[in-house]
Amino acid sequence: MSDDGTDDDGGLGVLRHKRDATRYRILVEIAERQPAVSQREIADAIGITAQAVSEHLGELADGGFVDREGRGRYRVTKEGVDWLISRTDELSEYLDHVTSDVLGDVEVEVALADGAVDEGDRVTLSMREGILHAHRVADSDAESGGSNPPGATAIAVTSGDSGDDVGVTEFDGVVDYELGAVTAVVVPGVRDGGSSAVDPGRLRELAADADLVVAAGTEAVAGVRRLDRDPDVRFGTVDAVREASMRGLDVLLVVVAGDLTAHVEGLRETAVSYEVVDASLGE
Numbered sequence: 510m511s512d513d514g515t516d517d518d519g520g521l522g523v524l525r526h527k528r529d530a531t532r533y534r535i536l537v538e539i540a541e542r543q544p545a546v547s548q549r550e551i552a553d554a555i556g557i558t559a560q561a562v563s564e565h566l567g568e569l570a571d572g573g574f575v576d577r578e579g580r581g582r583y584r585v586t587k588e589g590v591d592w593l594i595s596r597t598d599e600l601s602e603y604l605d606h607v608t609s610d611v612l613g614d615v616e617v618e619v620a621l622a623d624g625a626v627d628e629g630d631r632v633t634l635s636m637r638e639g640i641l642h643a644h645r646v647a648d649s650d651a652e653s654g655g656s657n658p659p660g661a662t663a664i665a666v667t668s669g670d671s672g673d674d675v676g677v678t679e680f681d682g683v684v685d686y687e688l689g690a691v692t693a694v695v696v697p698g699v700r701d702g703g704s705s706a707v708d709p710g711r712l713r714e715l716a717a718d719a720d721l722v723v724a725a726g727t728e729a730v731a732g733v734r735r736l737d738r739d740p741d742v743r744f745g746t747v748d749a750v751r752e753a754s755m756r757g758l759d760v761l762l763v764v765v766a767g768d769l770t771a772h773v774e775g776l777r778e779t780a781v782s783y784e785v786v787d788a789s790l791g792e
Contacts, residue, residue, distance in 0.1 A: 528565075531557065532574075535565050536585055536593050539575065544582045617676045622669045632677060634661040636686040638720070639756035643677055660685050689720065689754035691776060691783035693762040695769055696728045704732035711788040712736060712763070719761035721753050725772065726765030733763055747775045754781040 534555045539546050548566070552559040566583065569575040574589035585593070620643035626632060632643040643665065661684040663677035692715055697706050713736050716722050724730040724740035725747075733740045740763070742749045750772055754760050764772060769785070776783050 531555065531561075532565055532569060533593070533596060535562060535569065536574065536589055539583050540585045540590070540593065543584045544578055546583045547581060616680075617666055617678045618663075618680075619674050620663075620677050622671055622673050622675045624671050626665045626669055626673075626675050628665055628668045630665045632663055632665055634663055634677070634680075634684050636684050636757050639753055639758045641677075641684070643675055686757045688779075688781050689756070689758040689760060691750060691754050691760045691762055691772075691781060692719065693764055693769065693772065693783060693785045694732075694788045695764060695766050695785060696726065696732050697766055697789075699728055701766075703728040704735060706789055707732045707735075707763075708788050708790045709735045715761050715786065715788065718759065720758040721760045722763065723750055723753075723760055724763045725768045728765050729763040747771050751775045751779055751781070754783075755779055 535551055538551045538554055542550065548559045548562045552562045555562075566575060569589070570577055570583075572588075574586055574592060576584045576586050578584055618641060620632075620634060620641040623642050623644040626643055626645050630645045633646050635642045635644070643663070645665075646662065661680060661682035663681070664679040666676040666678050669675040694707065694712060694715060696704055709732075712732060716733075716736060716738075721741045722733060722738075723742040723746050724733045725743070730740060730743055742753075746762070746764075746768075750760050750762055754776070762772060773783070
């Protein structure tokens with residue numbers, strides 16, 4: 510730390526210490542507006558009080574980074590410009606590092622390992638029961654003379670045994686799977702009969718063919734429980750139905766009449782097919 514209070518450990522000091530970050534911004538504002546500089550304008554621009562700006566300016570002037578040229582007139586000195594340039598260059602290098610080395614590696618998905626997977630392994634990807642699976646292909650690749658396996662591949666960034674969650678990145682190709690379908694059964698509101706107006710036999714048949722049973726609304730929960738089972742999902746159902754079907758699951762949506770529109774609108778944003786089935790009791 511230099512005598513004027515500015516951090517002297519490199520550009521990251523501007524990020525580590527609030528005071529240095531504030532002084533950096535003050536110097537930028539002065540350089541942009543000089544020589545006529547209003548402390549109030551600087552304060553408003555960087556979100557601190559005019560009194561705080563005045564205190565920082567006093568310390569920056571004492572440190573030789575700013576020259577006072579009269580009331581409301583300041584100029585960044587050569588030392589101040591050099592400090593700004595050095596910190597800006599270091600910040601630029603740091604941002605380049607974040608962009609290329611950090612954010613460039615952020616796109617990591619999670620898959621379940623089919624067999625042992627080691628970090629750095631090339632894996633094939635498949636979608637089963639709505640979950641991404643990863644299978645190591647290094648051995649089979651070698652046996653086939655290095656030919657590319659079909660479908661999507663990726664590189665494992667963590668290790669795991671069969672059934673463990675592993676991170677995968679550097680995707681190549683598209684995971685080959687079919688979208689699910691949504692079958693909606695509308696349950697009337699309680700004043701119109703509620704769950705007792707739905708044919709439990711028909712509902713049971715539809716549930717048997719579904720990968721996921723979702724109940725939206727209390728009457729819908731009661732209808733599913735008439736089958737001696739609980740729904741798989743009963744909260745956040747609009748997002749759950751859309752996500753599950755996009756991941757290849759066939760969904761039975763048992764939904765109170767007033768909530769159907771929200772679910773349909775959610776599905777219209779996707780390529781998922783859906784139908785509304787009449788499962789009401791006959792007269």
